[in-house]
Amino acid sequence: MADVFRLIQCPSCLQRLNKPKELYCKHVICAKCLEVILQNHSKQRPSKCPKCQTPFEEYLIEKYDYLPQSHQITKLLTRLEDIDLCFKCKDFTDIQKCDECKQTFCENCINDHQHKKSTVSSPTILNKSNLNDFTSAEIAIIESVKEILTEKEYIDFIAVTRMYLKNPIKNSKEGYRPSTIAQSTTTISKNFNFKEFLNTEVPYDWMRHEHVTQENILLSPQRAKNLLRLDFVPRAYQLRMARHGLNKTNSVVCLQTGAGKTWVAGIVVKFLYILTKQSSNIGNNNNYLKKSSNSSRFKCVFLVPIKALIEQQCIAFKKIFPDQSDKILKQIDKEAAVRFNQLYDQFDIFFFTYQKFNNYIEANHIKFNMFDLIVIDECHHCYSDHPVMDMMRRYHQLKVQGDYVPQIMGLTASVGTNKGNGFEHLVQLCANLDSLYVCAIENDRELEELRKSTNTPLADTIIPVAIDLTDPYAACLKEEVMTRICNRLNYETSQFGTQMFENYLMTKYQNAVKRNDRMENTGCDYLLKFNRFLQNYNDLPFQQCYKWLEDELHRPVLVNYEQFELECRRYWENFRRFVENHRSDQPYVKNKLKKLTDLILQLHESESKGLILVRTKFHTVALEIFLSEHPDLIARNIRPGRLTGQGSLEDMYMPANIQMASLNQFRSGVKNLLVATDVAQEGLDVAECSYVIRYEFVSNEIGTVQSRGRARALQSKCFLITETQSLNQRRELENRSKEIDMKRALEELKEKGVHEFQKLVVLKQAELIEQIHKNGGVNRQPLEPTTHSEVYSVRCRYCNTYLCQSSALRKQGTTYVCIDPQFIKEKITPMSDDKKFYCSNPSCGKELGPIILFTVSMPGYALTITALKFVDRHGDSHTYKKWSMFPSHVQSL
CATH class of the missing domain: 3.40.50.300 (P-loop containing nucleotide triphosphate hydrolases)
Incomplete structure (x- = not known):
């Protein structure tokens, strides 16, 4: 154990390492000691490592922060905080505290200790006013923390500082055994596993932490940081906006981007987490501390709209939970739903997308009563048929039935208007989120603090x-290609290159697919691609848009096209020749x-x-x-x-x-x-x-x-x-x-007052619940396989060629493939020089999707749903934009 103790001793000042810095020679030294050494450093007389005497030839004199901190030593210092000084023999070892005099003694000395009043009547170690044995620099450091500590904390700080400064750590001949505070009985001797020791993180003991209350947290930002053990100092307006959340009341936080909405949520989450940890000391009579969820631990879920935000918000919460964040926070992205019960027992705070959480709720993999708090990021999405609104409909249904529902906290930078009156939409949004309180910037003082801490654009x-009036490429495509195809199909020609024309074509295309009209189907396909090219080219460089069009119209070499397909391709080839003839070294921009x-x-x-x-x-x-x-x-x-x-x-x-x-x-x-x-x-x-x-x-x-x-x-x-x-x-x-x-809506909220606003929210909630009941509750469509899932005939959307049965489809994530051997052998044409595969019908050859690799030796043919149509048992054709809209169950690979 002597080797371990030497690792945390500075070779310069021989005291406990403070902010250890690792030198090039791998020895570790206090940051302050290094600063003093470098002040006397010069090329003529370079300073040396106090341990191995290696010259400091390459070290910068004016700056040493570039040197890395020794994280292993830092962790070791943290773990050895429980070693204390024996008041009698001055040895560092496992200690016990005397209940009467409060002094600490080793196991040998505690037996000989006699409790005499004179021993503890005025212990120097607890004398907070006597700082004569400290240097002026040390006194300045000690007094700098006085304002942020309680009297007891300040006395303890002086005592610990004096102990470490005056008594260098000694080794125990008996070996080291962690103190009772560390709650370990493992004896560390010559066989001590140093690497395992460094990699073991002891949970923070919240039972010994000062009891947290809402009032204490709201006293000051610095006080909140200390009590909640945050890695940042919250702003005053953030604490005020957390007030309703701290009180376990549903609320919506409306705060501009960059002003710290996540920190507001983090303050609430950390407070409730600590409160649950400390609740066993308070007793069960305090209603505020009674657990809501069916877990004895605090459980929270943080919902975000997109996958990319899962990792971002989880990383942000590591500043809120610096102690053992990897054992508290869990991102739920690709995890199977059936594993969630296991993860639920291991972790406390989970990060989901709206859709995945809603899917888990639908499939009964999770229930609302498993959580104490749900934080909804970007909560302005909570309306209409959005996934988060589907979740809240289930929430309201449970609440009306008298079942438990968790606390809700919404976060947004702008509440929106939803094409209506801003204030009415704010009322509806709060009704959807079951929130009677909106937390926003309230006064000039908060507004000034926000301006100082957050930059806004000037x-x-x-x-x-101005629109480009002349463009030879667009004019040629419209007049020589698209107009000719439209004339053959009797289509209108007045809106080329617009979204309206694309909508018009999509209607014609879907009708043609259902009728199996091959000619109109082919013409619509070409026109849709040409129209998309014009839309892209209106904003983007010609070279990239033209390359996209060439890729889209690429076909394998076929024996015979149908007559109208040949005609369309002739128009396309004419346009290609026009482009080649008019290209120049200076492309048109x-x-x-x-x-x-x-x-x-x-x-x-x-x-x-x-x-x-x-x-x-x-x-x-x-x-x-x-x-x-x-x-x-x-x-x-x-x-x-x-x-x-x-x-x-x-x-x-x-x-x-x-x-x-x-x-x-x-x-x-x-x-x-x-x-x-x-x-x-x-x-x-x-x-x-x-x-x-x-x-x-x-x-x-x-x-x-x-x-x-x-x-x-x-x-x-x-x-x-x-x-x-x-x-x-x-x-x-x-x-x-x-x-x-939107801004007026928040002003109107202030004018009407909280009570009037809450009456309006309650009325809207009644309307919402009535609508839910009118629709027969929330439709719960199971996500698991059903025995009555209908089988469809999967066909090429362009030529109606049969490809496979829907029962032969399999999915991996969002990718769908066919496992029918006949599909690969007879129904598709993979090109050796391409990463795509095509319909094998000689007169079609349309692209069906990309070729991917599931394993090194196993290619997969990922079907694009927009290239397919599905025929049911009645002979009716159906087309879908996304695989998620396909009604039949598809098994996973």
Whole structure:
């Protein structure tokens, strides 16, 4: 054990290590000792390691923070805090405290100890006023903590400081046995396993911690930090907004992006967690401390809208739970539902997406009475048929029946208006969330504190750009290709390149699929792709859009096309020749793209970070390529990256690990310009941006507010680039009007008062519950296999060729494959030089999906549902946009 003690002794001051720093020679020294040594350091007379005398030749004199802390030694110091000084023999060993004089003695000395009044009448070790034996620097440190400690804590602090400073640690000949405080009876001797000792983390003993109360926490931010053992100091307005949560009352916290909504929730969660830990000392008569859930431990679930936020919020909570966070916090992402009961017993706070939690509830893998608190991040989604609203309908149904329901805490940056009156929507949102209280910034003092702690953009400017009137490529495609196909099908030709024309085509296409009209089906397919090209090309570089179109219209070499298919392909080939003949070394760049690059060059400085928000995943790919190849941006060392949400294999998705890698590159400065979809607009913690540009991307009023919240750097700016008099420009102006309405809603809440607002919420709740009963309750569709699941005939959507039975389908995550051997042998045509497979009908050859690898030797053929149709036993055809909409059960691989 002597070797262990020497590890925590500074070789310079010979005292207990304080903020240990690891030198290049691997020896460890106090940070303060190192600072003193380096002050006398010079090239002519370099200082040396006090342990091995290695010269400090390469050490920086003015800064030593770059040296790593020795985490193993730090952990060892934490574990050895329970070793105490024997008052009699001055030995460091396992100690016992005398109940009368409160002094500490080793096992040998306690037997000889006699309790005399003179021994403890005025113990020097507890004399808080006598600091004569400390240096002036030590006294300054001791007095600096006086204001944040109670009198007892301050006395104990002086006693422990004096003990460690005056008495270097000694070794016990008998070996070391942890104290009774550590609750261990294991004797550590010569066979002591040092590595195992360092890797074992002792749970924090909340029973010995000062009793926490709501009143104590609300006294001051520093007091809350100490009592809750947080890794941050909360702000005063955050404590006030946590007040209802601390009181176990449902509430909605409305606070702008970057102002610390997660910390507000964390304060409530940590308080209730500690309270449960300490409740056994209080007794069962205190109603405030009575457990709600069916577990003796505090249980909480934190719900987020998207998968990427699970890890982000779990990491944030590690600052709230610095003690054994890995044994308290658990992300629920890919875990099987049947394993949750095991995880429930191991962990206390769980992080889910809305959808997965709702799925677990539907399948009865979890129940509401398993939790004390549900935190709903981005709670403005709680309306209509959103998954979180489905969950809350079940919640209300249980509550009306008299069953237990957990506490609810909603978090949002903007409550929205839902296309109606802002105040009425706020009332409805609170009714949906069963919350009678809204916590928002209330007065000028809080507003000033918020302004000082959170940066807001200086401006949010709409930049209208004139439409390009002449474009040879678009004109050729419309006149020579799309018009000809439309004339053959008797379709209208007035709205090429618009969303309205795409909606028109989708209706025609679905009717053609049901009628098995091969000609109209083929024509719609070509027109849809050409129309999508025009929509993309309106915003993006021609090269990327044209490459996308070529990939979409790629076909394997076939023996014979049908007549109309040949005609469509002839039009397509004519357009390709036109493109080749008109290409030049200086590609045509549209006005919007020029404005985007000019604005980036104008705003971007050496230390800037910029964010460009776009509508689709394809926009992120095309713009990243365009901007990374732009010579002016290269010259300015502007390094673009991209970020999208997760999705299906065929949808340019970004897996979670790639997503986090992209975010980390942006945060660290490897990339300083991020092109992202709305996944970066809501919730995700991107780096502080100097400018945010929405490029032809307008969602709703909530999106407008939250995109502005991404610009968190000092003197940041926001912009919207859109066409003059476009639909996006009109929608943005409407959103800004609705944003004013949202602010008025909060003002109206203050004017009406809490009691009047609560009456309105209760009335809305009654309407909601009546509607739930009218609809027969919540539909609980089981997610497990059913014996009555209907079998469909799976066919090619384009040519009606039979592919397989739906009973031969299997799924792995969101990927669906067919395991029928005949499907692989006869029904598809995988190309050796391609990563896709196609319908084997010689007159069709349409793409059916990508080829993936389940194992090194086993390819999988992932079916794209938009290439399929499903025929039921009555002969009726059905088409679906997503696999999640397919009604028949599909077994997992």
